[in-house]
Amino acid sequence: MKPSAPLYHALCAHLQKQRVSLHTPGHKHAHPIFPQDLSALDLTELPDTDSLFEAEGAILAAERETAQVLGVARTLFSAGGCTLCIQAMLRLASMGGKRNVIAGRVLHRSAVHTMALLGLTPVWVMPRADAGPGLPGRVHPQDVRQALLEHPDAACVYVTSPDYFGVLADIAGIAKACQEYHVPLLVDNAHGAHLFFTSQPHPITQGAAMTACSAHKTLPVLTGGAWLNLAGDLFLPAAKDAMALFGSTSPSYPVMASLDLCTGWLHQYATTAYPRLEGQVRQILERAVQLGFGIPQGPCDPTRISLYTPPIGLTGEQTAQYLRQSGIEPEYADASYVVMIPTPCNSPQDFERLEDALQNLPRHPALPETSCVLPPLPPTVLSVREAVLHPGVELPIAQAVGKTAACAACPCPPGVPVVMPGEKITPSAAEFLLAYGFSRVKVLQ
Ligand SMILES: Cc1ncc(COP(=O)(O)O)c(C=O)c1O
Incomplete structure (x- = not known):
């Protein structure tokens, strides 16, 4: 077999799509503070390099x-x-x-x-x-x-x-x-x-x-x-x-x-770059709210774009898919949210493309509001250490009831682990996990 460098080619193919990066890393690939050839700096511990x-x-x-x-x-x-x-x-x-x-x-x-x-x-x-x-x-x-x-x-x-x-x-x-x-x-x-x-x-x-x-x-x-x-x-x-x-x-x-x-870069530019970014994000969020999206309530990072999508009739994952078709790569999507991470390294055009893309999303009747009443905290039967280090096996949820979780099971939404390693999988926890799309869970062997 001649190795074909599949990862390298996947990375190149992705870059060729030239999507607006609204995901990590924050540098967005063309930041002028980086020297052209970073591999030249790939040194090791030497007397000069600490x-x-x-x-x-x-x-x-x-x-x-x-x-x-x-x-x-x-x-x-x-x-x-x-x-x-x-x-x-x-x-x-x-x-x-x-x-x-x-x-x-x-x-x-x-x-x-x-x-x-x-x-x-x-x-x-x-x-x-x-x-x-x-x-x-x-x-x-x-x-x-x-x-x-x-x-x-x-x-x-x-x-x-x-x-x-x-x-x-x-x-x-x-x-x-x-x-x-x-x-x-x-x-x-x-x-x-x-x-x-x-x-x-x-x-x-x-x-x-x-x-x-x-x-x-x-x-x-x-x-x-x-x-x-x-x-x-x-x-x-x-x-x-x-x-x-x-x-x-x-x-x-x-x-x-x-x-x-x-x-x-922070020393030189942060005091101007962040107020500008906050303004750009505020504008996107205001537009998104006009279009019907929800946004998180209360104190939030003023540079994060998190949009609650059910009011416009789409899941977060569907919204992310439409955004990709419009040349925008978000950071994360789940059943009801799409999350984007803009930084000062995004260009003004990136924000314009995002605003256009949001405006052009297909609209459907609103989906039901996401409501998650978590089951009571399951009893802990083993330490986190014992549960994580013990060999585990994945089982269908129905077969896992009564067993001890070997890792966290965290449905998104709501993004709160229903069981943690070492906790017993109760019937109510299993029911909740099933309802939120989990079919299998890792338990102790
Ligand atoms: C909340 C939170 N903490 C910690 C980490 C780990 O950070 P890193 O990937 O830099 O190790 C992540 C990564 O996504 C995270 O979301």
Whole structure:
């Protein structure tokens, strides 16, 4: 067999379609801050190039400059995505031996997997469905405070904000509750690296002790580039070791260089680029609402475009398909939402094409409003660690009732896991999963 480079050709074929990129990465492919030949920068740890997890030269200097531009105590680079920063945050918070993590139930699988690897126990706080139909909603300070009252010995509180749809939690309120109990607040801010420069604040300025920020999702940074931001010195001494525990010993220098170059771009352009982007997004959202779409309610990332599609008679997936036919590639779609991630690297023409495409979508009678009343939290029968590391098998839902979940089952909508690893699949959880399109679920063998 002669290898045909199928992935390479798939990537080239996709690029030839010249779709407007409204998905990650944030650089949108032609950003002038990147040198032409990035492979020339693909070096390794040399006396001249420093070493990510033992940084004392150029990498340390780059991280310090970034911290200064962002206005935080310390920034650590990751070439392993936000996942590596999440792993490091949870490691740092649990090094003292505390095992309970008060966690918003809407969280990325990297956090669940890290809890498994570190042997941590989640204490779940459910979001309140306050952002509108089809959305998980927000974790509220009073619910976090209640969890802290019941678990004052928690290693940390862990929340995701913004979520995938751009919905922002009341981080200042949650941070206040955490401060009362002297428990650090960790924020998965994967989708909000740019919030340092927008009209809505970044979680670290609202009292988070640490944030994990996927710079590559919303900024001109190569995929894999992320920041672990620290609000103070408490976690600094062990931070590099915590990242090294999970990270590759061969972090990509082009990715780290793109983080470094992004800092210069932010310093020079962010204060003009983000107000302009917010204006462009506001215009799209206003137009979308006139056309009949819904948008998330309450505080949201002002640069995210999340459209609730049932009022125009289309599912989110159908809308995404029509947008692709109009030359626009969105980030994500589910039964009732389509999500797009514009950045300052999109051109004014990109927004015009999006507005035209939205205007030209076919319209049908409205679909029924998405309503999701979640079943009660299933009982936990095994630790997350045991459930994730134990061999699992996929079963049809009907056969899985009474068994223990080996991974999270998260229907979208509402984007809240119905079962987590180690929880028992109850008849009501199974019924809900079936109703929301799940046919199989992974359980312990
Ligand atoms: C909420 C959230 N957290 C964390 C991550 C992981 O980020 P990364 O892909 O940069 O590792 C993602 C990725 O999509 C995410 O959506």
